Amino acid sequence: MMFSELKSKWKDVESRQILALMDRQRVNNFSIQTNGLFFDYSKTNIDGDTLGLLLDLLKKSSFHEKREAMFSGKKINITEDRAVLHTALRAENGPILMDGKDIMPAVLGTRFRMLNFAEAIRNGEIQGEGGRYTDVINIGIGGSDLGPSMAYLALRPYTNGPKCHFVSNVDGAHINDVLEGLNPRTTLVVVASKTFITIETLTNAQTALDWMAKKVMRPADNFVALSSSMGRTAEFGISADRVFSFEDWVGGRYSLWGPIGLSLAIALGRDDWLSFLDGAASMDRHFIATPDRDNICIILALIGIWHAQIGGHATRAVLPYEQRLERLPAYLQQLEMESNGKAVKIDGSDVEITTGPVVWGTSGTNGQHAFYQLIHQGTQIIPCEFLIGKQGHEPDLCHQHRLLQANCLAQSQALMVGRNLDDARKIASLKGFVGDELERQARHRVFKGNRPSTTLVYDKLTPACLGQIIALYEHRVFVEGAILEINSFDQWGVELGKELATALGPVLMGEDAGEGNDASTEHLVQILRSNK
Numbered sequence: 001m002m003f004s005e006l007k008s009k010w011k012d013v014e015s016r017q018i019l020a021l022m023d024r025q026r027v028n029n030f031s032i033q034t035n036g037l038f039f040d041y042s043k044t045n046i047d048g049d050t051l052g053l054l055l056d057l058l059k060k061s062s063f064h065e066k067r068e069a070m071f072s073g074k075k076i077n078i079t080e081d082r083a084v085l086h087t088a089l090r091a092e093n094g095p096i097l098m099d100g101k102d103i104m105p106a107v108l109g110t111r112f113r114m115l116n117f118a119e120a121i122r123n124g125e126i127q128g129e130g131g132r133y134t135d136v137i138n139i140g141i142g143g144s145d146l147g148p149s150m151a152y153l154a155l156r157p158y159t160n161g162p163k164c165h166f167v168s169n170v171d172g173a174h175i176n177d178v179l180e181g182l183n184p185r186t187t188l189v190v191v192a193s194k195t196f197i198t199i200e201t202l203t204n205a206q207t208a209l210d211w212m213a214k215k216v217m218r219p220a221d222n223f224v225a226l227s228s229s230m231g232r233t234a235e236f237g238i239s240a241d242r243v244f245s246f247e248d249w250v251g252g253r254y255s256l257w258g259p260i261g262l263s264l265a266i267a268l269g270r271d272d273w274l275s276f277l278d279g280a281a282s283m284d285r286h287f288i289a290t291p292d293r294d295n296i297c298i299i300l301a302l303i304g305i306w307h308a309q310i311g312g313h314a315t316r317a318v319l320p321y322e323q324r325l326e327r328l329p330a331y332l333q334q335l336e337m338e339s340n341g342k343a344v345k346i347d348g349s350d351v352e353i354t355t356g357p358v359v360w361g362t363s364g365t366n367g368q369h370a371f372y373q374l375i376h377q378g379t380q381i382i383p384c385e386f387l388i389g390k391q392g393h394e395p396d397l398c399h400q401h402r403l404l405q406a407n408c409l410a411q412s413q414a415l416m417v418g419r420n421l422d423d424a425r426k427i428a429s430l431k432g433f434v435g436d437e438l439e440r441q442a443r444h445r446v447f448k449g450n451r452p453s454t455t456l457v458y459d460k461l462t463p464a465c466l467g468q469i470i471a472l473y474e475h476r477v478f479v480e481g482a483i484l485e486i487n488s489f490d491q492w493g494v495e496l497g498k499e500l501a502t503a504l505g506p507v508l509m510g511e512d513a514g515e516g517n518d519a520s521t522e523h524l525v526q527i528l529r530s531n532k
Contacts, residue, residue: 002060003353006053006310014311017450018045018416032296035282036459037468039296041303043416044383044452054302055292063482070478071288073098077251077489078346084489086254086474087284089246090277090467098249110259114244115273117224118265121188122161128222130185133162137178137208138263140192141168141200143252144226146334147470148192148264150327151256151276154466157324157393159267162188166263167208170200175207184212190224190263194252196232199502205236226259251489253334254474272463279467287475297472301479303454307383308357309484317375318361320387321408322461328387329361332473339477339488346487355484361385365407376414376447384453386412387469391460408455418449 022042030042030051046054058064069076073083073096085103088096089111094104120126121133138148145168152164165178189208193201205223212219220237227233228245244259256264257277265273287297307313318329340356361367364386375382388408392401424445425438433441458465481488507514507525514525 002057003310006050006057006306009050009053010306010310013045013047013050016045018043018452019449021045021047022416032294032299034286034290034294034296035468036465037296037472038457039300039454040457041299041454043412044303044306044454045450046303046306050306051293051302054306057305057483058292058298058302058479061483062485063479066482067288067478071096073103073249077487079487079490079492080248082489083249084251084254085247085249086251086257087281089250089255089257090280090284090471092278092281103247107258110244110246114259114262115265115270117244118161118262118273119270121266122269128186128188129216129218130183132186133188134186135182136162136164136188136190136263136266137167137182138164138190138192139167139175139201139204139208140226140260141198142334142338143255144192144194144198144201144260146253146327146331147256148261150325150331151261151264151466151470152267153327154322154324154461155264155268155272155276155463158272158463161267161269164263164267167204168200170203172207175204179208179211184215184219184222187212188222188224188266190226191236191238192226192260194226194228194246194248194255196225196227196229196236199498209237224262226262253338256470268463276463276467279462279464280471281467282464283468283471283475287471297475298479300454300472301476301483303383304357304476304480305483307452309353309355311381312354313357313381313383314354315358315360315380315382317382317384318359318387319364319367319384319408319411320361321364321404322387322389323363324461325387326363326366328469329359331470333359335473336477338491338494340481340484340486341493342484342486342488345485347485351484351486353484355486356480364411365404368407368411372411375451381451384412384415384451386453386455387458388455389458389461389465393460412453412455414447414449415451415453416449418447418451419445421446 027040027042030046031038031040066076070084071087073085075081075083077084083098085096085098088103088107091104095102096104124132127133138145145166149166152159167175167178191201191205209219209223212222216222223238223242225233225238225243227243230240230243233243234240244262246255246258250258257280287295292298304316308316318332320328336359337356342355343351345351375384386408388405392398421442424442427445428438428441477488504514506512508528510529514522
């Protein structure tokens with residue numbers, strides 16, 4: 001990897017004030033507008049030379065070949081010998097070939113069947129023993145939960161179907177609190193697990209089945225499976241016409257666009273669901289066809305590389321100033337950290353540079369009263385990614401939306417501008433402080449500033465807009481992974497903990513002695529088992 005020139009550049013500009021670069025020409029040159037999105041990255045320390053070096057780094061990587069390979073159905077997930085074609089799930093037509101076969105007829109067939117089922121639930125053609133379904137419980141974990149639950153909250157103004165609930169944690173409190181107050185006779189349960197062996201999901205599904213069996217004569221009739229294992233779903237009692245499958249070329253954290261999104265499709269209805277897919281597909285077209293310099297997916301990724309791999313900033317804060325995007329940072333945690341949290345290159349050699357940063361955040365303005373103190377005055381620099389809409393969905397409360405916008409802009413401005421000691425002294429003096437106490441108080445009011453941020457402005461959080469935003473971040477992860485020479489589409493780091501948990505379950509239940517565990521784990525098992 002050719003990072004030496006960029007690291008040298010970083011040393012040259014690290015202490016340079018971003019504000020000193022700022023003028024209208026810079027804003028025009030360091031922003032991108034496309035399909036209702038405006039992306040401003042002028043509040044970073046990237047100048048023309050730096051951007052040129054980053055684009056050179058991209059060209060010298062395998063990115064362009066990998067992008068072509070991904071969209072043409074080649075098996076770029078080399079550790080699992082799989083293609084990566086989640087983009088096909090939101091495509092309008094084909095052909096899209098894999099191993100010489102057009103996969104789009106099957107994709108469109110599943111989409112047609114899925115949407116017909118969703119509409120039948122919405123209009124009451126398919127009902128429970130107690131009549132029309134009033135509630136839908138989505139049981140999944142990871143990509144089978146984070147995507148649908150995030151999008152359901154984000155698109156709440158468009159959801160006019162049954163109320164959706166989401167269960168992921170194997171902690172019994174989660175499903176207990178969701179089931180409480182629901183009517184099993186009018187509740188549909190969607191069990192989302194590609195393999196139908198995910199222990200957390202299957203445990204929660206069995207709990208839901210037992211709960212339903214107390215009030216429903218044929219409880220399994222109120223279940224739907226999103227899975228590729230027809231045999232296991234049949235053993236659970238779910239009929240084949242209630243199973244919606246997807247292929248192994250769809251990774252869990254990229255699966256929202258197909259059957260994993262069934263609960264969202266039921267909530268939204270056909271038209272808004274298709275609009276959601278269309279928004280993502282428009283970002284796919286932008287990603288494929290737009291030159292690197294004007295490609296929002298590529299530039300977002302290069303900024304990430306500049307801050308994390310070149311500058312060494314260990315975390316990245318995603319800060320949507322839209323309450324309904326509250327779950328977006330959690331969704332992006334999995335998308336980015338599971339994809340690029342790797343220590344080995346595609347060829348099996350060690351990665352010589354830090355890979356994925358820690359991704360975190362929450363909605364503004366809540367975060368301002370929680371962790372922004374660290375962002376503004378902490379000793380570590382945390383690059384921030386702000387998102388804000390031009391319009392809200394509450395016309396009678398537009399004054400609150402303007403206040404929200406003002407806070408978003410103020411935070412990015414404050415991060416860049418800061419406050420120097422002289423200005424802090426003036427503030428302290430106005431509060432009546434003098435002498436040594438004035439100096440002490442002033443120092444507490446200094447903001448070093450020069451902290452980078454980007455801002456993504458969208459027109460309004462519609463289904464199409466949300467589709468664009470999610471696809472934008474998917475492609476950002478892809479670009480960063482290509483530059484780092486890692487496989488962004490496997491997740492072997494998840495497996496070891498699963499294996500050990502499977503072995504420790506019988507030990508905690510007293511069914512196995514658990515020989516061979518380390519002393520700490522043995523001791524913790526004894527403590528946990530002591531409370532019977």
